[in-house]
Every structure is written in structure tokens, then in C-alpha cells.
Amino acid sequence: MPDDEGLPVPQMDETHSTEILRAWMSGSERSRELRITLRSLAFADPGDPRGGAAVWGVCLADIARHVAAALADDRDVDEGIALSDMARIFAAEIGSPTESHRKTFRIG
Numbered sequence: 001m002p003d004d005e006g007l008p009v010p011q012m013d014e015t016h017s018t019e020i021l022r023a024w025m026s027g028s029e030r031s032r033e034l035r036i037t038l039r040s041l042a043f044a045d046p047g048d049p050r051g052g053a054a055v056w057g058v059c060l061a062d063i064a065r066h067v068a069a070a071l072a073d074d075r076d077v078d079e080g081i082a083l084s085d086m087a088r089i090f091a092a093e094i095g096s097p098t099e100s101h102r103k104t105f106r107i108g
Contacts, residue, residue, distance in 0.1 A: 018042065020059070033099075064090070 020042040026035045043052030043059070064086045072079040 021063075
């Protein structure tokens with residue numbers, strides 16, 4: 001079932017499902033900000049001193065693949081090129097962020 005924006009509502013009725021990340025754009029067209037809510041410890045394991053950071057890396061890569069596939073379907077963009085572009089910009093943004101990221105709403 002879609003929400004007001006036509007996006008699917010998480011299937012919380014599935015056994016053992018948990019929403020881990022939600023993202024949206026806030027503000028006017030001239031001043032857009034990415035806002036997210038996330039379960040930062042969704043992948044935490046008591047034996048992992050880094051709190052599941054490596055699994056978050058896999059999750060972010062999976063998200064990038066989904067976005068690249070969607071761009072290929074919706075905009076006739078080459079999926080491999082889209083993924084390469086995202087990886088290049090991701091690495092640059094990790095190395096030198098273009099904005100502060102203190103607008104995250106964390107849920108354990």
C-alpha cells in the first residue's frame with residue numbers, strides 16, 4: 001500500500017521486519033536538505049566494537065544498486081555508469097563532506 005507520495009509503506013506485518021532507514025528532502029527548491037531517521041544499531045552485534053559499521057557499508061552499497069537500477073528503468077541511464085558515478089561521489093563526499101550531518105534523527 002503506497003503512502004501519500006506513492007511510496008510503498010514498509011511491510012511491518014512481515015515476520016521479523018524492521019524499518020532501518022527513511023530519507024526525505026526538506027526545504028524549498030533553492031535550499032534542500034536531506035533528512036533521515038535511522039536505527040543506528042540495527043546491525044549491532046555485542047561482539048562488534050564498531051557497532052555494525054561494516055554491515056551498514058553493505059547496506060549502503062545495496063541501496064546504491066537499487067538506485068542505479070531505478071535510474072536505468074526510469075531515465076534510461078546505464079546502470080553500471082550510474083553506480084560508478086555514485087561510488088566516485090560517495091568516496092569524495094566521505095573524504096570531504098559538503099555539509100554538516102547533524103539533522104539525523106536516531107532511533108537506537
